[in-house]
Amino acid sequence: MNLNFSQGRVIANQHELVIRLEGKNRVTLQARTDDIRLIRQPVLLTASGSGVHWSVHLDDDAQLAQLSDELGIAIEEM
Incomplete structure (x- = not known):
């Protein structure tokens, strides 16, 4: 998927x-x-583990939902 x-x-x-x-x-x-x-509030995509640690803010919940569907990862509420 490309987003x-x-x-x-x-x-x-x-x-x-x-x-x-x-x-x-x-x-x-x-x-x-x-x-x-994948974190809903704020709309955040994070990577942590295997020597990786970074985060990126996405534009909106729709993008988060698309990634959740594609990757099979549940969106976390904070």
Whole structure:
């Protein structure tokens, strides 16, 4: 799946997730889906584990729901 958001693009499948942040200095973040958490408030995508630790704010709940469906990961309420 490809998902565009205000900071760049998310590329996801059942096994891994890649985020390409656009801007002056392009940044690519990658993580296994086992290391991903989806958090509703704030609308946040986080990766933690296997030497990875980062987070990215998404634009809205719809994007979070799309990722949840694609990755099979439940959205957490904070």
